[in-house]
Amino acid sequence: MAAHIVKVKLPRRVELLSKDLEVEVRSNGRLVGTLKISKGSLDWRDAADQYSRVLRWQKFARLALKEGQKKKRK
Numbered sequence: 001m002a003a004h005i006v007k008v009k010l011p012r013r014v015e016l017l018s019k020d021l022e023v024e025v026r027s028n029g030r031l032v033g034t035l036k037i038s039k040g041s042l043d044w045r046d047a048a049d050q051y052s053r054v055l056r057w058q059k060f061a062r063l064a065l066k067e068g069q070k071k072k073r074k
Contacts, residue, residue, distance in 0.1 A: 004027050005026040023037070042057075
């Protein structure tokens, strides 16, 4: 199984104001992609692609409910 490493670059404040939260995802040391979280959307940029894929929060919520695996809250 692949070993995933997720690194997060936090802006000075936790609340997202004008800077995005950037999450770098690696598998077995190789960059899988970068997720940028902003007030308006999630942007995924695959390591092998020059374009970002953008999901607005409402679309992400629908996708998570439809495709996500259910997990009981702790």
